[in-house]
Amino acid sequence: MAGPLLRSLYSTAQKSLSSSPSLHCNRLASLLKASPFPRVPSLSRGFSAAAAGAAAPATGSALDPTKLRNVAVIAHVDHGKTTLMDRLLRQCGADLPHERALDSISLERERGITISSKVTSISWNGNELNMVDTPGHADFGGEVERVVGMVEGAILVVDAGEGPLAQTKFVLAKALKYGLRPILLLNKVDRPAVTEERCDEVESLVFDLFANLGATEDQLDFPVLYASAKEGWASSTFTKDPPDDAKNMSQLLDAIIKYVLPPTANLEAPFQMLVSMMERDFYLGRILTGRISSGIIRVGDRVHGLRNRDPCVEKIEEGKVTKLMKKKGTNMVLIDIAGAGDIISFSGLANPSIGHTVSNVEVMTALPTVELDPPTISMTFSVNDSSLAGRDGTHLTGGKIGDRLMAEAETNLAINVLPGLSDSYEVQGRGELQLGILIENMRREGFELSVSPPKVMYKIEKGTKLEPLEEVTIEVNEEHVGLVMEALSHRRAEVFDMGPVPGHVGRTRMSLTCPSRGLVGYRSVFSSDTRGTGFMHRAFLTYEKYRGPLGNVRKGVLVSMGNGTITAHALTSLEARGTLFVSPGMETYDGMIIGEHSRDTDLDVNPVRSKELTNIRAPGKDENVKLSPPRLMTLEEAIGYVASDELIEVTPKAIRLRKRYLDANKRKAMRNKPKD
Numbered sequence: 001m002a003g004p005l006l007r008s009l010y011s012t013a014q015k016s017l018s019s020s021p022s023l024h025c026n027r028l029a030s031l032l033k034a035s036p037f038p039r040v041p042s043l044s045r046g047f048s049a050a051a052a053g054a055a056a057p058a059t060g061s062a063l064d065p066t067k068l069r070n071v072a073v074i075a076h077v078d079h080g081k082t083t084l085m086d087r088l089l090r091q092c093g094a095d096l097p098h099e100r101a102l103d104s105i106s107l108e109r110e111r112g113i114t115i116s117s118k119v120t121s122i123s124w125n126g127n128e129l130n131m132v133d134t135p136g137h138a139d140f141g142g143e144v145e146r147v148v149g150m151v152e153g154a155i156l157v158v159d160a161g162e163g164p165l166a167q168t169k170f171v172l173a174k175a176l177k178y179g180l181r182p183i184l185l186l187n188k189v190d191r192p193a194v195t196e197e198r199c200d201e202v203e204s205l206v207f208d209l210f211a212n213l214g215a216t217e218d219q220l221d222f223p224v225l226y227a228s229a230k231e232g233w234a235s236s237t238f239t240k241d242p243p244d245d246a247k248n249m250s251q252l253l254d255a256i257i258k259y260v261l262p263p264t265a266n267l268e269a270p271f272q273m274l275v276s277m278m279e280r281d282f283y284l285g286r287i288l289t290g291r292i293s294s295g296i297i298r299v300g301d302r303v304h305g306l307r308n309r310d311p312c313v314e315k316i317e318e319g320k321v322t323k324l325m326k327k328k329g330t331n332m333v334l335i336d337i338a339g340a341g342d343i344i345s346f347s348g349l350a351n352p353s354i355g356h357t358v359s360n361v362e363v364m365t366a367l368p369t370v371e372l373d374p375p376t377i378s379m380t381f382s383v384n385d386s387s388l389a390g391r392d393g394t395h396l397t398g399g400k401i402g403d404r405l406m407a408e409a410e411t412n413l414a415i416n417v418l419p420g421l422s423d424s425y426e427v428q429g430r431g432e433l434q435l436g437i438l439i440e441n442m443r444r445e446g447f448e449l450s451v452s453p454p455k456v457m458y459k460i461e462k463g464t465k466l467e468p469l470e471e472v473t474i475e476v477n478e479e480h481v482g483l484v485m486e487a488l489s490h491r492r493a494e495v496f497d498m499g500p501v502p503g504h505v506g507r508t509r510m511s512l513t514c515p516s517r518g519l520v521g522y523r524s525v526f527s528s529d530t531r532g533t534g535f536m537h538r539a540f541l542t543y544e545k546y547r548g549p550l551g552n553v554r555k556g557v558l559v560s561m562g563n564g565t566i567t568a569h570a571l572t573s574l575e576a577r578g579t580l581f582v583s584p585g586m587e588t589y590d591g592m593i594i595g596e597h598s599r600d601t602d603l604d605v606n607p608v609r610s611k612e613l614t615n616i617r618a619p620g621k622d623e624n625v626k627l628s629p630p631r632l633m634t635l636e637e638a639i640g641y642v643a644s645d646e647l648i649e650v651t652p653k654a655i656r657l658r659k660r661y662l663d664a665n666k667r668k669a670m671r672n673k674p675k676d
Helices: 002-016 021-034 041-055 081-091 106-111 138-148 166-177 196-212 250-259 398-411 432-444 478-490 522-529 568-577 635-641 664-670
Strands: 068-075 118-124 127-133 153-159 181-187 224-228 233-235 272-281 285-294 296-298 302-309 312-320 323-328 331-334 337-339 343-347 357-360 377-382 416-419 424-429 449-451 459-461 464-477 494-500 507-515 535-545 557-560 578-580 592-597 603-605 646-650 655-659
Touching: 068 081, 068 138, 068 166, 068 250, 081 118, 081 127, 081 153, 081 250, 118 250, 127 250, 138 166, 138 272, 138 432, 153 166, 153 196, 153 250, 166 181, 166 196, 166 464, 166 535, 181 196, 181 250, 224 250, 233 250, 272 343, 272 398, 323 337, 377 398, 377 432, 398 416, 398 424, 398 432, 424 432, 432 449, 432 635, 432 646, 464 478, 478 507, 478 522, 507 535, 522 635, 568 578, 568 592, 568 603, 635 646, 635 655
Parallel strands: 068 127, 068 153, 118 323, 153 181, 181 224, 557 603
Antiparallel strands: 118 127, 224 233, 272 285, 272 357, 285 343, 296 337, 302 312, 302 357, 323 331, 323 343, 377 424, 377 449, 416 424, 449 646, 459 464, 464 507, 464 535, 494 507, 557 592, 578 592, 592 655, 646 655
16 A cells, blocks of 8 residues: 555655745655655655756766776686675675575575676775676586676686686686686685695696687786685785785775776767676566666666667667666665666566667667577477376476476577477587576476487588587596596597696596587596596587597496386395386386396386285295385486486476386387487
């Protein structure tokens, strides 16, 4: 009731006071004060915005582009980006509810990784710093590519112990391509193994990396800082324990002000903005985020969305700015006006998406869009048609699956969705982790679906078949080098560098190139081979000539030929046949995979067979069944495990492996077909 009444009071006050505008604010305040209802923050903010917009000059101090700094934090995975952002926010007075406050998605907090880019702003010494936190995994490289164009500077975070790795090269190449001059921040210098000599060595490696990527002389003259993001301090000189009055991020913030150029902005030109991020709000609708290229935007301005359609520009939609917002710390704050160079969010348009241009209605020129690297793998999402379909999920039809995938492709430019046959959709992405996150999100939203194994996207150029290659960095104990090398040789990997890890006795680091298809499913094998002590990082490198078929990287499977509840009696006799994926009491159906065979061929088995009872029940006749714990697969392991003639059945409560053809006779007929 309060909202409509306040709006009516506002409109009545406007009409009655139109003849005396100077008394408008005083009379309106008295009307609101006399109202028996509490003030609604958003509405009262709207009133103050209207008053401020009328009184403020077109170019006030809030619109001074020289007080702005737009900076992206880029790094390899686990080198400390999000922790660094936490410390910068705390330094500038933000009240953070928990550690890694910018990781707002539940999967980000569970897995400890950043999945999508986040924008926030902090104030320091009279300047406004727009900070962009980016993911470090190669699979989410599209998030880095589409936000690097919004900023004028970057903080390159490198682990002082590990040095630059595969993803460091990827994100740095993107930053240099846009002409950014990065600030090098050597993180984790407080670790015992890190010395000043090691920091000098890492700095030299980073310099070589800059040079190899074609950096200019200005970019090669990068400033270097030393930090411990976990302890919350940064220093311009090497130290492992700074004095108490210097245990803060002041020197890093000062370096940003000093070395990052303010945006070049024209406040007099018409308003234009390229949309770099998009999210949906239940009340506000579509919220578009981007960096203002030129001009000024106010609440109530008429704007329209444009997109490039060679050879012309297409108008998408025209509307009015209803809310203008800016992220400050972890909160979204309403603002009245914003100018060129600033990164803001607004609502009011329902159709423009990422890569589109929003501008004043008189402008009919679209800004150039961001070029993204091509997707390297694809998976087919289709309706779940197994015998257990429909028991767990609420979204079961192909139409709902398609709508969800199209909505994902709209907010994530690194994913392409192509409709297929009979309610199936081909989803193209950067890696199995990226697509696994999408499937996990759909699971949690109540979807049931069948997912095919990942397929590598090949290219044909001048009659030559090309495949995506990835650069892989592996660090293992010396005793595991042989196992890892043997496994990767079957996957067509080639080693180009190998040596001891500085500061770690008995550790070996290898750098390899390997086809993307060879790395599918290898992560779980690698963890097993190295007993969890090794780490592996990968990043897309290039397309090269097809390296030939892979070696034997997986054994056959045990396939159920019964329907019903799995019994302990049946599994007792099947344990000797291989590794089981199921336990007694679970449901199964004809064509479901219940284990891995000890040989290279598939084997049909009956896991629902029960023990026949007799009239003679002598004591001790019934043996006490003891089974080994089953191998329960996570979604990522399942994606890497399934073969070309198999599918993953994904429901909110279960992940099952199955054959593409559930009928045993159909499988026999298809068995002679060659596998990918």
